[in-house]
Each structure stands twice: as C-alpha cells, then as structure tokens.
Amino acid sequence: MSVLSYEQTGAVVTLTLDDPATRNSLSGNSAVEEFVAACRRIEADMTVRAVILTGAGPAFSAGGNLRALRENWRGATEAAVVRRRLRTDVQQITLNLHALEVPLVAAVNGPAIGGGLDLACVCDIRIASERASFAANFVKVGMVPALGGAWLLPRIVGAARAAQMCLTGQVLGAEAALAHGLVSQVVPQEELLPTANTIAQEIAAHPPEALRMTKRLLREPGTSFASHLETAAAMQALALQTAAHEEALDRLAQQTQSKRPRTTTETTR
Template identity: 55%
Template sequence: MTSFLRYEQQGHIVTLTMNEPQRRNPLTGNTAVADFLEAIDRIHRDASVRAVIITGAGTAFSSGGNIRDMERQASGQVPGMEIRQDYRLGIQRLPLALFNLEVPVIAAVNGAAMGAGLDLACMCDMRIASEQAQFAESFVKLGIIPGDGGAWLLPRVIGLARAAELTFTGQVIDARQALEWNLVSRVVPPDQLLPTANELAERIAANPPHAVRLAKRLLREALHTRLDTLLELSAGFQALSHQTSDHREAVSAFLDKRKPEFTGS
C-alpha cells in the first residue's frame, strides 16, 4: 500500500504532504493516522528539524472522515464500544501527538478542510490558507459530533461563539471569512501558499531551536494551566535557556553587532 503521507526534509524544515488526492486526503479508512504518528516520532528523534509544514496534495487539504467507514458504523452491526475503541486507538491519537510535538507546525491549507480536516488544521500552531481554501466543522451534517477533539480545539482558535456557529450549522466558510475570524493568519494566491509557508518556517528555523521548542511548550501548557503554575514552569525553562550555547551566542552577537550562528546547543 502506498503511504498516505509524503515526508520531505529540506534543511531544518520538514514538509508532510497528505498524498491521497483522488479521495481528497481522508484521515480515516487508510494509513493516515499511523503515518502521521510515525512521522511525528521521526521528528521527535531528529534534532535537526526546527519547523514542520502540513499540506495536502491535489485540490483538497483533507476531507476529514471516510464516508465508507461511517456507512459501516451506521449499519447497526458494529457495537458501540468497538466504535469507541476505534476512535481512541485511531483518530484521537493524532491531536495528542501533534499537541506534544515541540517543533512548531504550520498548516498550509491548499483547499477544502472539512470536519476532521479542519480540526487537523487547528491542531497546528499556525494556519496559512490558499485563496481556494474552504473550511467547515461539518460533522453535524452527517448526524455526528467532532470525535477528534474539535470541540476543544476550535474554540481555542476562533472563540466559543464562532466555534459554536460553525459546529451547530456545519456551514462552509471561505478563506477570507476564515481570515476575518482568525482561523488563519493570512490568505495568499494558490501558487504562493507553499513559498509563504516555507518563508515562515525559515524565519522560525533561524532562531535558537531550544528556545522555540520551550516557547511552544509554554504556549501549549498555557491553554489549560493556572498562571502561577505557568510562571513556575517558565522559571525552570528560562534557567535552562540561559545555560545554552545559543543564548550565549545571541548575547555575544548582539553586543558585537553581527549575525548570530545558532547550533541548537
């Protein structure tokens, strides 16, 4: 079977391309979750990686769940506890893995991001959209709910009221409305999507990687942590940061009025 996910690395940047365009890059009914988990584990073990881009091949970013899987689940012949376990051991592993990935992740949304496809984009730290992108939290249209963590992810990106509107209506919004709602940080012509994502990834990768990883961890922890707890964690992370070679290089370069050279140490 052909791998769902194409893994490419150039310098410090890894691009993960969902590569089942004929089916609009679904996240179930194939090896999508397993491929993502394998890629994330590979990135964890590769200290040279400083930024990640996720995008889709073809005209869609991701259509979300496979409708053929839903047909089987709707048949009444699959026990509810089996379906529950399928979610827990399948798609629900993806938001946890991406949440715990310390390398910043950019979603380059090239086309339709529907249901779990939208939620996958929300699992990333940043989202850039092609002018051709569309977004929908479309589960309700199929009589189901966001089973992949979308009810936690989407409100944290666009706020509760707008997340509720998308979730309860299942409506499709275009890239411009996504920009107005802060679902994406910028909208670009289709041919500029990957160059723009790469330019942003390069600017991230130019910084001391330990500082970037620790800063991302603080942002993630801040989503569900008290201020005093986060401050204590920040103090520990800062103590580690002050002892890195990259911090010494940054200070020295600033004083010498030269461009720093960061090694990740």
C-alpha cells in the same frame, strides 16, 4: 500505498497528505500509521525546527472517510468498541501532532472539512490559499467533532464563533476564515507553499530549544497565571543554560561593540 510524504530541506520538514482520490482522507488508509511514524521521526531529530503540513490535489483534507466508517464501524453494536477504536486509530493523528514540540505551519490549499478542519486547527499557524474553505460539519451527518475540534476551535476563534460553526455546519471561505482569526494570512494559490516556507524558515532560524519551550508555553492557556509563571521560570532556567543562548549573547555583544562610537583617544591611536 503511502498517503503521507515526508520531505526535509534544512531544518524544515514538509508533510503532504497525498491521497487526492479520497480528498486526503484521514481514515480508510494508512494515514494513522504514517502520521504517528512521522511525528516520532520529527521528535527524535533535533535538526528539525519547523514543520509544514499541506495537502496534494484540490483539497487539504476532507477528514474521515465516511464510506470506510460505514464499512468498518457501523457493525459495532457496542459504543465502547467504537470509542476504543477511535482512541487507538484516527485520534492518534491529532493527538501526536498536538504533542509535537516543533512548531507546525498549516498550508491550507483547499477545503479543510470535518476532521480536516481539526487537522488544521492542531497546527500552531494556519495560512490559507484563496481556494481554501473550512467547515466543522459533523452535525450534518449526525456526528460530533471527535478529533479535537470542539476543544481546539474555541481557543482559536472564540467560543461563540466556534459554537456557530459546529452547530450549523456552515462553510467559511478563506476571507471569512481570516476575519474570524482561524487563519493568519490568505494568499494566492501559487504563493501558498512559498509563503509557508518563508514562515517556517523564519521560525527555523532560532535556537531549537527555545522554539520548543516557547511552543510549550503557548500551549498552556488552561493553567492559572501563577502556574504558567512557574512553568515559564523552569523553562527559562533551562534556556539560559543552552549553548544557543550563549552564542546569541556573544553575537549581540559583538554587534553592540561594532556600533559603539569611537572615543577621541581611540581615533588618534
């Protein structure tokens, strides 16, 4: 049974986790294969300029399916076996999403717990419904954040707040998440997808090459400033050669010409 729907309207793709019975779990189903396939499809299609990620039912995602984890991995006596399975299995979801050049907007419709929080954090923009909640609660079940949360979360909310969330397992409501900077906007449930679509359409209105390269630059906070400027210069050199840039300059010139005051000579002709 498919657990991830892929819908495209114009330049915007909406990915919806659709396994409400497991609270949109990321394991114990076909989520890994479907996310990897969706990411490959998006990267190969230059008509896609923005992606919305959301969940069906009351939850965004509860992360890993602990029952499936117990059944499938607990019998592995060697840590190396579990490590290899993680790298080739569920980690592929966040790894492939993080590698996407297309901007990602998370529309968090409900609880984003454990790996579900990691899933939201891998997106570039997060908006939440008033029903959303967030928790890095791995310590409560004797686990660690293995899908990238310990790397992503400090870069979003800061080291101190990330440490408190990860070490206590506390649950943040939507308004607390907004105050922490984890999400940029909180809206009523019925306005969540329309708001996400508005943001995605605003993104999609811009040239795809510039969008993808801008996202790449935003994703390099760990580099030195000098190294960042070198990368930015290389990308700018590419951007300046695109047809979209030339078209934008032409539009700007036409707008400037139309707004220019007419001279006395021009008005008497």
